Amino acid sequence: MSTGPLLRVEGLCKHYGGGGGLWGRTPPVRAVDGVSFHVQPRETLGLVGESGSGKSTTGRLVLQLEPATAGEVWFEGRNLSDLSTAALRAVRARMQVVFQDPYAALDPRMTVGDFVAEPLVIHRAVSSRSEREDRVAALFRRVGLNPDFMRRYPHEFSGGQRQRVGIARAIALGPSFIVADEPITALDVSIQAQVVNLFQDMQQEMGIAFLFIAHDLNMVRYLCQRVAVMLRGRIVEMGPVEAIFGNPLHAYTRALLSAVPVPDPDVERGRQRIRLSAADLTPPPGAALVEAAPGHFVLR
Numbered sequence: 001m002s003t004g005p006l007l008r009v010e011g012l013c014k015h016y017g018g019g020g021g022l023w024g025r026t027p028p029v030r031a032v033d034g035v036s037f038h039v040q041p042r043e044t045l046g047l048v049g050e051s052g053s054g055k056s057t058t059g060r061l062v063l064q065l066e067p068a069t070a071g072e073v074w075f076e077g078r079n080l081s082d083l084s085t086a087a088l089r090a091v092r093a094r095m096q097v098v099f100q101d102p103y104a105a106l107d108p109r110m111t112v113g114d115f116v117a118e119p120l121v122i123h124r125a126v127s128s129r130s131e132r133e134d135r136v137a138a139l140f141r142r143v144g145l146n147p148d149f150m151r152r153y154p155h156e157f158s159g160g161q162r163q164r165v166g167i168a169r170a171i172a173l174g175p176s177f178i179v180a181d182e183p184i185t186a187l188d189v190s191i192q193a194q195v196v197n198l199f200q201d202m203q204q205e206m207g208i209a210f211l212f213i214a215h216d217l218n219m220v221r222y223l224c225q226r227v228a229v230m231l232r233g234r235i236v237e238m239g240p241v242e243a244i245f246g247n248p249l250h251a252y253t254r255a256l257l258s259a260v261p262v263p264d265p266d267v268e269r270g271r272q273r274i275r276l277s278a279a280d281l282t283p284p285p286g287a288a289l290v291e292a293a294p295g296h297f298v299l300r
């Protein structure tokens with residue numbers, strides 16, 4: 001295995017639609033437009049930006065859940081687009097996802113135990129029913145759930161418990177990398193900290209790296225070592241968490257961090273409208289990420 005980063009993304013693009021229609025050509029939606037970043041083993045990289053900036057699409061492209069329009073994803077030293085279906089299946093055991101809405105991710109007709117066991121069965125990681133039950137019980141304990149609950153159905157659980165079930169499934173095969181797509185947004189504030197602590201424990205004890213997609217900047221500051229800020233399909237700033245929060249260089253990052261609304265168009269943070277000039281929102285032609293300080297990049 002290579003000694004480079006765990007995950008390396010180069011020039012990733014996803015353009016939806018475009019082409020001819022009844023009313024003439026429509027431009028494609030550039031959901032992801034030339035995104036490059038890396039994630040080191042055991043690192044948590046936060047991906048922030050307003051709704052529609054392309055965060056979830058980036059996560060899906062990294063996981064190969066949909067094809068990219070352009071660009072490359074390298075994971076554990078291999079270019080994922082070069083892999084055969086069988087090789088990609090093996091890689092999928094090492095890269096997992098935890099979604100925002102725990103209930104939507106759970107099949108209501110499946111017991112939560114079967115849901116957690118499914119990846120073990122698909123990847124033939126267990127050879128008997130009793131081994132499967134033992135593994136699921138251990139996973140339940142690992143995420144702070146009573147193993148006696150494994151024969152119950154999702155509707156019998158609270159949001160926080162369902163998210164723990166989703167996390168148990170994600171760690172079942174011992175992944176090295178998890179995309180966590182707004183994993184705490186749907187939870188009560190009182191439960192959010194518990195789930196964030198669970199992510200932190202998993203990072204430390206199991207050595208898992210995360211791409212943590214989030215709206216809540218306080219949570220990102222607490223959990224992540226580095227942050228990438230997305231705007232309209234591009235990363236406009238990326239760097240160590242202290243640099244992004246302590247010395248934000250891009251106007252959009254400053255607006256995201258600012259408690260005070262700034263005058264102009266339409267960027268939303270929660271219920272607060274943040275206003276930026278058109279120049280802030282549209283990078284100059286040929287703009288590229290420039291290293292302004294060690295490890296701290298800004299689009300210029």
Ligand SMILES: Nc1ncnc2c1ncn2[C@@H]1O[C@H](COP(=O)(O)OP(=O)(O)OP(=O)(O)O)[C@@H](O)[C@H]1O
Pocket residue numbers: 016017029030031049050051052053054055056057058
């Ligand atoms: N399957 C699709 N077909 C067409 N357009 C899409 C599709 N998926 C996403 N988009 C568009 O791509 C852009 C980026 O969407 P994406 O969901 O990645 O943003 P996001 O930053 O994750 O937003 P949110 O925080 O609301 O989840 C949006 O304009 C969205 O409407």
